[in-house]
Amino acid sequence: MIQITDLEKFYKTEEVQTIALNKLSFNVKEGEFVAIMGPSGCGKSTLLNILGLLDDPDGGSFKFNGTEVAGYNERKRSELRKHNIGFVFQSFNLIDELTVFENVELPLIYTGVKPAERKKQVEAVLEKMQIMHRRNHFPQQLSGGQQQRVAVARAVVNNPKLILADEPTGNLDSTNGNEVMDLLIDLNEAGTTIIMVTHSEHDAKYSHRIIRMLDGQKVTENILA
């Protein structure tokens, strides 16, 4: 599903140039669950942004479903993104002014789903995430675990092929964290590809494969299952 070859990304300030990704290459097959680990500043988040089509690489190749997408403009990236990729963030990133229902509904609005159909899909996913009873609450009124469940619900509501999770349990206690990991496992078992950046060895063990990074390069790759 994903093939990256010699991927490069630099950050420039006036005086120094930092290399965030240094000729990084790896593949992810459809249905895989990959964990990416490494110390702060090793390029994990940069990688995730590029994989999520939020950012552009400075060099190398990025094939998504066999199509070269490096160099796509913002409009094309946005188009590809909203139909194929779901995001889960460490800090949940829910919109404070919208209710649970409205937050989850957003991706469907942007993909142009009709209101009646939207309602059906949102309710189904809220049911699945066991957060239906909170549908009219605002994010601030929920616990961290509940917020992340909403975020996951939002990420999966339009059935993306790929879910990118950026330390999904980073802001949660272990009980809530495990619940979220269980949700991800369920999704993966249902066929969704998942790439997760994490600091937690515990969480990483849920995956099929762990890629370890340092200074923008792949150091090791452990296959778990």
Place this chain on the structure above:
Amino acid sequence: MIRNYFKIAWRNLMKHKVFSLINIIGLTIGISASVVIGLMIFYDTTFDTFHKDSDRIYRVVSDFSDPEESFSNSGVTLALEDAIKEQSNLEIVSGFYIERPSKVENKALNSEFKWPNFVIYTDENYFKIFDYNFLAGDTDHVLTRPNTVILTEQRAANYFPNTAASDIIGKTLVYNDSLQITVTGIVENFKQRTDFVFEEFISKPTLLQTRLRAQVLEKNWNSTNSDSQLFVKINANADLQTIQNTLDDLAKEHTDEDSKKYGEERKFSLQPLADIHFNEAYGIYDWSKGQASTSLLLNLALVALFLLLLGCINFINLNTAQASQRAKEIGIRKTLGSSRQQLIGQFMGETFLLVLISALLSVLLSKWLITVFSDFVPEGLDFELITSPIIIVAFILLLLIVTFLSGFYPALVLSKFNTVSVLKNHLAIGQKKAKLRKFLTVFQFTIAQVFIIATLLVGKQINFLLTKDMGFKTDAIVSVYSPRNERSIDKKERYARALSKIPELKTISIGGVAPASFNVSSSGLSYTNKNKEIHTDIQFLYGDTHYLDLFELQLLAGRNIRNDTIQELVINETSRKLLGFDNPNEAIGQIVQVNNETVPIVGVMSDFYQRSLRSSIKPMALRGDWYRPDYSQFQTLHIAFHNESSEGLKQTLSKIEDAYRSVYTDTEEYRVEFLDENIQKFYNRERKISKLLNWATGLSILISCLGLLGLVIYTTNRRVKEIGVRKVLGASLMEINTLLCKEFLILVAMAFVIAAPIAWYGITRWLQDFAYKTSVSFWVFVVSGAAMILFALLVISFKTLQAANANPVEALRSD
């Protein structure tokens, strides 16, 4: 999706209540001003547009010029109508004569109507140019026979109460005691806005039976009266220049010898129908309604535009300043697939919601503003006008424009945020945006500052005008006018004798108008000084022997006139200089020519201001009632009080009225005027400008300061941590406040630097209209600059002191 936008817009609005309120107040004021002024413009530009082919209807008017000045008259010589009647370029030519009958009687009902207004003598062509709807009567041969009249519905209801229109036809009215006139038609009053306010149309041949008979028969080319009006409807494809050439030729052909000698010129011009409501040089028929002024409307529109801009600027400033707070939402939306266009749409939607709220409030506010600005708003303007389709469309258009002006730039800024950095909280607030905000703030305060300086200087000039010594006594003097149709001198003298018995009165004088008034009577005067013939226009004051004394006019040489009717002149200093006398004594005993009569100069009086200080002092002379047996110029009794304070004034005034009633027993009419009030009326226009400026200043300061407050709140909140750290490190309250204020005060100071020359230029130009003017003082600029800074400082300190006072621990803990 739209619903979603509005939902989030509404929630955002409620979340940032202070900012929303600031935005709404600013926009509401701007929109209200635009609505009121828009209504005025609409009202004034839709007069008489309903007549068929109104663009082909013109009034023929007269423009005169001589080497000294030029002036206009809305009328033309009676001879012109016949001269142009057969012109092939003109479809219809119709003249009419305005003449108020002194009395109209309906003998059948034994009812009497004195001095009915809006009566004209005209012919059937008038009804071909203007579309009247006939309710009853003969429409084929209207007004062809003498002694016939057409009445409007309203006038008919006055003369023949409770009578059906068709029953009035054939009934007779008696005009001026002797003229028997038959009603041949009833027309509907115009329902649309019109300056054609006439109520009675008497057939033209009837004029021969009035006091105007001689004039009508003579048709003198060199006599022009504004009561003699001439309208034409030109052919659909007529060339205006050809018509003008014909008129020019006629004017040239009929120039008399005197005019040629003195370089006087007359021109006939075509005034478009649409111009009548606006052109003050020619006037309208109902003076009490007041005319529209293009320059006033333009100035008002400018004020509205500025207020609207100020409101939009607040919106732009506050929204771009707040942008970082919305960055997260934008990042998420983009991640979830929102395109930039969708985001721009969303923010424009939010702006529109805010504008819509302001618009609803504006409708209420404008209704109130129309009453506050009744001085400017035309009398007939009804707020209902807002429901007319053109206004509604214009209003919606205005809302869209305001939405675009306010919302587009912030939407552009917000939607441009980079998704990755937003979500990582790495948002750098661009220096560029801060610069734009600074620029806009300076712009706002420049406008406010210009208004402040202008207000002070206009106020200073008005004060100068009102306190300037006019050169004669103006307080504790009243003037009582004789009844309009009363020309006999006996009653006036009886009234004067009755007044002289009232002990509170000092001096009584019978005469024409006071030394300064709106009414000017003038005539040509010639004098041959050392073989050089001098010809000038001279204004006359008519008065008896007490006139000089009563108004405390100073005699510089010679003596007062010897009696009320003797042909003698007391000239003013300006005339003395103009006639070439080196000193006042030299003028005494010299003989001048006035209206073909030789008159000696017996005295020279000092100069005084005859009108407002806009105009310079003109040659003038005091004279008696020379033609008393035929036509008395003495229509007024001037009365000076002993006591200059207002104590006992009411009793004295009622004694004056009682004396009047005892002499004039057969009239209700009683007109009394205070001289000082009349002089203030010279400056009505200036006072209007001053009032307008006061409002514009107040509102622009309000909007700008609110915007400044918003920015200060935002900046201070962002710097809470910095303030905390500084306090922990030992900064004093004063130091912190200075630090926070400095940034904003610099902007206000910059605005002053830009505003001062603009205001100076504008006010210097305005003052050019005045022959006598106040100085554009340095202190006015200092005071207004200081005032603006003080306002700004108050607003800024309101928030910064609060921030500086806060416990630093609170600020630091939040991190």
